[in-house]
Amino acid sequence: NSAVNVTLTTGLTKRLDFAVAIPYEINESGEQGLSSAELGMKFVLVRNFISFTFGYILGSPGYTINSILSKSIGLTTIHFNLGFTSTGDVKEAVITSLGGAIEYPVLKRLILVGEVTAEASSTIVWEMLIGAYLPVSESLMIDFGVGRGLSKENNSMLKGTLGLTYAF
Structure with a gap:
């Protein structure tokens, strides 16, 4: 699957942001079109260190809660995430997610991410x-x-993303 997202973000307070993401998706069979919009909030507990996000896809009974721990060392920023997704179906298990990311600026206005x-x-x-x-x-x-x-269940999966974020 590939997606192009347009995201609008605004700061409600110094510690609380609100966002709306509108995805346009293209799947393996060639079908394409707008997907359900996602509403999100981010609460910064400790600036540049600990934050929490909440996400909800319109029309879905599920939601996602994620914690983010960030640390800058020189020009490099490292992030660790731990989250939970509820599908809204009591018969299905909650999905736990974890991740790590590294950001490094290669130019003044170009930041690489892994x-x-x-x-x-x-x-x-x-x-x-x-x-x-x-x-x-x-x-x-x-x-x-x-x-x-990277797993046997999805090792043939290749996806591309393109996003545009406007903060106001």
Whole structure:
């Protein structure tokens, strides 16, 4: 699957952000179109160190809660994530996710990103993503990446992402 996302983000307070993401997806069979919008909130507990996110896809009974621990060492920033996704179906297990990411600025306005994630329910499925983001201005950011599966369940999966974020 590949996706192009348009995200609008606004700071409600110094510690609380609200976002709406509108994805356009293309799947393996060639079908394409707008997917369900996602609403999100981010609460910063300790600035530049600990934050929590909440996500909800419109029309879905499920939701996601994620914790993020970030640390900058020189120019490099490292992130660790631990999250839980509820499908909304009491018969299905909660999906646990974890991940790590590294950001490094290669140019003044080009930041490379590498990420490894895992989701666990009945099995553990690993993925990786290599990409970059480009802050065009204080309010506008473009991001892109290529990812692939690392587990036997998804090792043939290859996906691309392209995003546009506007903060106001």
